[in-house]
Amino acid sequence: MAGRETSSRRPRRPGLTICLRLVIAGGLLLVPPALKRPAWASPAPREGAELSGVRAPSLELDRWIDSSPREIEDLRGQVVLIRWWTDTCPFCSTSAPALNNWQRVYADRGLRVIGVCHPKPRGPASRALVRQALDRFGFTFPTAVDPDWEALDRWWLSHSPRGWTSVSFLLDKKGLIRYIRPDGEYHREAGGPHQRDHASCHRDYSEIERLIEELLAE
Numbered sequence: 001m002a003g004r005e006t007s008s009r010r011p012r013r014p015g016l017t018i019c020l021r022l023v024i025a026g027g028l029l030l031v032p033p034a035l036k037r038p039a040w041a042s043p044a045p046r047e048g049a050e051l052s053g054v055r056a057p058s059l060e061l062d063r064w065i066d067s068s069p070r071e072i073e074d075l076r077g078q079v080v081l082i083r084w085w086t087d088t089c090p091f092c093s094t095s096a097p098a099l100n101n102w103q104r105v106y107a108d109r110g111l112r113v114i115g116v117c118h119p120k121p122r123g124p125a126s127r128a129l130v131r132q133a134l135d136r137f138g139f140t141f142p143t144a145v146d147p148d149w150e151a152l153d154r155w156w157l158s159h160s161p162r163g164w165t166s167v168s169f170l171l172d173k174k175g176l177i178r179y180i181r182p183d184g185e186y187h188r189e190a191g192g193p194h195q196r197d198h199a200s201c202h203r204d205y206s207e208i209e210r211l212i213e214e215l216l217a218e
Contacts, residue, residue: 048156048160052177053178055176056176070142077173079110080169081111082113083169097138102209102212115134118152163183164184168208170208186201
C-alpha cells in the first residue's frame with residue numbers, strides 16, 4: 001500500500017486569514033510614517049515666498065504717530081522696510097534694536113523704515129498706548145496704526161494661512177516686494193531670550209542687512 005503523500009506547505013492560520021480579509025474589506029491602507037527630508041533635498045520655501053516680486057499694495061492708513069500719512073507710491077525711488085508690530089509682542093521688543101540700527105545706519109543712503117502697530121486683539125488703540133510702546137522700543141521712524149488689521153489682511157493674512165502677524169517686508173525702489181521675514185524675531189546676536197533657534201534670528205538679520213545694501217546699490 002502506497003504511503004500518503006505529505007505536503008511541505010505550512011498549515012494555514014485561520015485568524016490571520018480573517019484579519020487580512022477584514023483589512024481588505026474595510027479598505028484600510030497601512031502607510032509608513034513620513035520620511036525625514038534628506039540633507040541634499042531643497043529646503044522648504046519660506047512662508048510668503050509667493051509674494052516675492054509682487055508690487056506692494058497700498059497702506060491706506062490714516063493714523064500716524066509724529067508723521068504725516070505715508071503711502072507706498074510716495075516712497076518710489078527709496079528702499080522701504082515695513083514692520084508690523086504690537087506692544088505686547090516680546091519678539092517685537094527683541095527685534096527693535098535691529099530696526100533702530102538700520103534706521104540709523106542707512107537712512108541717509110535712502111532706506112525708509114516704517115512701523116505699523118496692529119493691536120491685539122483687533123480694535124482701537126489709544127494714541128497714548130502706542131506712544132508708550134514707541135518710547136519703550138526706541139522707535140523714531142514713522143509709525144502708523146492699523147487698528148482693525150485691514151492693511152495687514154491686505155498685505156499678508158488674506159493670501160494664505162499664516163503663523164505670524166508681526167511680519168517684515170522689504171521693498172525695492174520700484175515698490176516691489178523683494179523679501180519677507182514672516183517670523184517676529186531677528187537680531188544681530190546669535191542668542192536671545194525667546195525663540196530656541198536663535199541662529200536663524202541672527203542669520204535672517206544678516207540676510208536682511210545684506211539685501212538692504214544690495215537694494216540701495218541698485
